[in-house]
Amino acid sequence: MTYVGGVRLYLGLWVMSSNSCAMVVSKGLVNPPSTGREPYFVSPPGAAARPLLAVDGYASCSFIFLLFLHRLLFFLRCPFFFSFVFESPCKMLNMLSVFSVLRRQFLENNCLNVFLIMRRSKNCSLFSLLRTSLKELVYENTAKRGLWLSASSLVDEDLHLHPRILSNFCINTRSFSIPVKRFDRASNCRGLGHHEFPEFRGLNRFLCSSEAGSGELPRCWNCGGAAVSPGPFLACGLCGSVQPVDQSIDFFQIFGLERKYEIKDGNLEGKYKDWQKKLHPDLVHSKSEKEKMFAAEQSARVIDAYQTLSKPLLRAIYLLKLEGVHADEEKTITDPDLLAEMMDIREAVEEANDSHSLNQIQTQVEEKFEKCSRSFEQAFKMHDFDNAIAAIERMRYHDRALEEITKKL
Amino acid sequence: MLRAAGWRLLRLGSEHRAPTAAVAARGYHERVVDHYDNPRNVGSFDKNDPTVGTGLVGAPACGDVMKLQIKVDDATGKIVDACFKTFGCGSAIASSSVATEWVKGKHMEEVLSIKNTEIAKHLSLPPVKLHCSMLAEDAIKAAVKDYEAKKAKLAAGNAETTQTEKVAGA
Numbered sequence: 001m002t003y004v005g006g007v008r009l010y011l012g013l014w015v016m017s018s019n020s021c022a023m024v025v026s027k028g029l030v031n032p033p034s035t036g037r038e039p040y041f042v043s044p045p046g047a048a049a050r051p052l053l054a055v056d057g058y059a060s061c062s063f064i065f066l067l068f069l070h071r072l073l074f075f076l077r078c079p080f081f082f083s084f085v086f087e088s089p090c091k092m093l094n095m096l097s098v099f100s101v102l103r104r105q106f107l108e109n110n111c112l113n114v115f116l117i118m119r120r121s122k123n124c125s126l127f128s129l130l131r132t133s134l135k136e137l138v139y140e141n142t143a144k145r146g147l148w149l150s151a152s153s154l155v156d157e158d159l160h161l162h163p164r165i166l167s168n169f170c171i172n173t174r175s176f177s178i179p180v181k182r183f184d185r186a187s188n189c190r191g192l193g194h195h196e197f198p199e200f201r202g203l204n205r206f207l208c209s210s211e212a213g214s215g216e217l218p219r220c221w222n223c224g225g226a227a228v229s230p231g232p233f234l235a236c237g238l239c240g241s242v243q244p245v246d247q248s249i250d251f252f253q254i255f256g257l258e259r260k261y262e263i264k265d266g267n268l269e270g271k272y273k274d275w276q277k278k279l280h281p282d283l284v285h286s287k288s289e290k291e292k293m294f295a296a297e298q299s300a301r302v303i304d305a306y307q308t309l310s311k312p313l314l315r316a317i318y319l320l321k322l323e324g325v326h327a328d329e330e331k332t333i334t335d336p337d338l339l340a341e342m343m344d345i346r347e348a349v350e351e352a353n354d355s356h357s358l359n360q361i362q363t364q365v366e367e368k369f370e371k372c373s374r375s376f377e378q379a380f381k382m383h384d385f386d387n388a389i390a391a392i393e394r395m396r397y398h399d400r401a402l403e404e405i406t407k408k409l
Numbered sequence: 410m411l412r413a414a415g416w417r418l419l420r421l422g423s424e425h426r427a428p429t430a431a432v433a434a435r436g437y438h439e440r441v442v443d444h445y446d447n448p449r450n451v452g453s454f455d456k457n458d459p460t461v462g463t464g465l466v467g468a469p470a471c472g473d474v475m476k477l478q479i480k481v482d483d484a485t486g487k488i489v490d491a492c493f494k495t496f497g498c499g500s501a502i503a504s505s506s507v508a509t510e511w512v513k514g515k516h517m518e519e520v521l522s523i524k525n526t527e528i529a530k531h532l533s534l535p536p537v538k539l540h541c542s543m544l545a546e547d548a549i550k551a552a553v554k555d556y557e558a559k560k561a562k563l564a565a566g567n568a569e570t571t572q573t574e575k576v577a578g579a
Binding site: 331334338340342347396404 | 465466467468469470471472474476494496540543544547551
């Protein structure tokens with residue numbers, strides 16, 4: 001047999017075998033066992049540890065067939081395709097086994113594991129074929145349509161998916177009704193890049209109604225390691241990569257403080273410097289564009305946090321903001337006592353020309369500021385937000401006066 | 410050489426004109442700068458004077474304080490004089506200055522119809538400074554209200570004294 005003839009024979013056999021495998025696999029999918037409509041619960045963590053390489057009936061048949069084929073070709077002396085033939089069955093086996101596990105998890109309504117499996121599976125030429133078959137399955141079972149869309153958007157890694165679209169999918173999962181148009185958009189826009197981890201966590205929290213699911217630790221986009229040390233996950237402890245900004249971590253968490261007005265022994269400056277040693281953009285100037293962007297955003301956020309928490313007035317306003325109370329309204333007040341008092345102080349500052357009298361006024365105003373500060377703390381503890389806002393207004397006036405004095409000094 | 414001198418003259422001329430235009434486009438409007446540099450009607454009247462109404466307002470968001478005083482002619486109800494004192498940004502100072510200028514010579518009812526949008530338009534205030542003009546409008550209203558309250562109190566006081574006199578006389 002000539003060499004060329006051997007090649008043709010091999011290729012023909014290969015094509016036939018892959019087609020048959022695919023047919024066999026998809027046939028298995030079209031008639032899934034019917035399951036009852038269960039809500040989206042994540043199974044206990046033990047189920048996630050199921051081994052991925054569970055061999056399915058179809059997988060084993062195709063493997064044996066391909067092994068036979070490999071032997072045949074060796075006999076026919078086609079050495080070029082030796083590794084190729086051997087490599088692809090392994091790939092196929094992996095793919096099929098992954099898919100069988102995936103199918104089982106999917107049918108058991110195990111959303112989280114579906115995501116994990118699809119995320120871990122690499123892009124493979126057969127995978128798109130399997131995805132199409134899965135799509136058919138999903139459309140049979142309308143309740144999972146939204147789930148499929150979210151999953152497909154997570155798996156594709158080429159394009160950048162806007163986080164908002166993912167949140168749209170989350171919302172639609174709840175309503176269980178997705179127009180076909182949205183599905184087309186999902187299949188067109190490919191992938192989240194590496195931004196999927198914060199959104200993935202959000203999605204996870206959304207879909208899980210049991211606490212077991214929310215125990216999922218954030219993972220580093222670079223090395224995949226979970227957050228090990230306590231405290232906010234701004235930089236990975238294992239590989240040192242800076243993580244994307246998570247808006248749900250508030251300023252107090254960044255500095256490891258409780259959400260209170262008083263911060264004694266907070267050592268803000270020390271902690272601030274520690275964070276900057278890990279997050280400063282100068283440290284990542286030789287890394288990827290993405291990491292540079294993360295570093296810039298994270299260090300800017302840490303700087304914001306430091307400045308907000310170090311000034312009592314800004315800290316007070318931030319505390320109220322976290323409670324959902326907006327203190328910065330542009331309204332006019334006509335409280336005669338406060339305003340008359342402030343007028344007097346400001347006039348005194350204008351008239352005082354020597355540093356001695358200015359210092360005197362400064363001490364007085366600082367005392368008054370302390371008093372307002374205490375009253376804010378009291379009001380905040382009692383959740384008396386009206387009084388808290390009033391106290392903030394007084395604090396702001398005194399702060400302005402102190403600024404003017406400092407300018408003059 | 411003559412040409413060089415000519416260019417220099419021309420360049421000087423254009424330089425002289427350019428900065429003011431640039432400043433007007435970039436920063437405060439020239440009217441605001443004018444009110445800031447040449448303040449008109451800064452001062453204060455005696456608070457206890459019965460013909461004086463004092464309006465004291467503040468904006469807690471930026472910590473501004475504005476005091477506007479009007480001197481009213483009892484007979485005609487016209488405002489004869491006004492003065493202001495403002496601690497705040499340039500826009501707030503300019504707004505209150507403009508308010509005192511517009512208020513002079515008008516009736517009290519007329520003055521209540523001055524709107525903050527007019528002040529803002531006159532000074533070409535940017536959107537972020539619109540609350541300063543609002544403050545000026547509130548100051549005018551507060552001053553008028555204070556004057557009316559004073560007048561009412563005085564009238565009530567007079568009525569009481571005449572009553573006690575009558576009682577004493579009788």
